[in-house]
Amino acid sequence: MNNDRLTDGTFQNLTQKNMTFDQVFEAIVQFIKKDPTGNFTLMFGTDSQVYSKETKFITGIVIQQKGKGVWACFRKVIVPRRMTNLHERISYETSLTEEVVSLFTEEKKEQLINLVLPHVYKGASFTIEGHIDIGCGQRNKTSVFVNEMIARMNSLGIEAKIKPDSFVASTYANRFTKK
Template sequence: MNFYHPRRGKCSFEEMMSEIQKYVREDPNSEYKLMIGTDSMTRYKETVFVTAIIIQRVGKGALFFYTKRTHSQMKELRYRIYRETEYSLTCVDLLKEHGFFRMFSDIPMEIHLDIGQQGETRKVIQEVVGWVTAVGYQAKIKPESYAASAVADRFTR
């Protein structure tokens, strides 16, 4: 799986991990937060999913990366929301497998979901938030879910 930095371009998962470690170690006394969120955009023949990984140095900026996946067109909103959530949780699993949470056990993590009280996505809030919390993570919805609704959304186009 390839990851992208908005200015540096394509990088491997290992390079992304290295950059995150370097970023946290530059200012070890700061407070950090990890946010992961996925958004999707359906076009004529395909649906593009973008997962954003953001490490925020609270009050002092952030570093982020993203990855893209393309599927055949998915028109059903519920299915797309479930797939977005699945991709965010898969990304967490990948970070776990590579020891991220052993290195930075004190950094809180949030899963940002591209759903909210307005519009059609309100119908799946309980289900999707329940899924994320059932596997032990904190879920955020709009307007607090900017990793999905702002950052990932920007790169779906």
């Protein structure tokens, strides 16, 4: 995507490091297979933190079974400069989320849906959300970008969530942006 960033393209969480996307996808499949009758939400979101010589971006992937727990991982991207322009940073956060969402091809999404589909009559469900670390409150500096970023998420066919509902970006990813 961008040549001025530092990443090895791998994912990690608190128990595993250097996971490939295929390993991440397989972990999500196994999480759903444990109880395919549940209500699942696959969520993506990115947050960033500006430091003295770099800007750190964390993109989280979270699969949640409502009332039964989550499995999560993240990918780190370092841009070796201070990104102080808010629109540039929010737009880049959204781009990194879009990049990870795009790894979930139609075939991969279909594979996940097909795990849950036979159980829909028992109340099972599967949804996908893109969490954006912006809010629409009048005092929120990011509110001017809400429509643009929501449109970008919706164009991928996923439901956009903003603060206070964008916890993958504003809480999970945020936690790992701190040094």
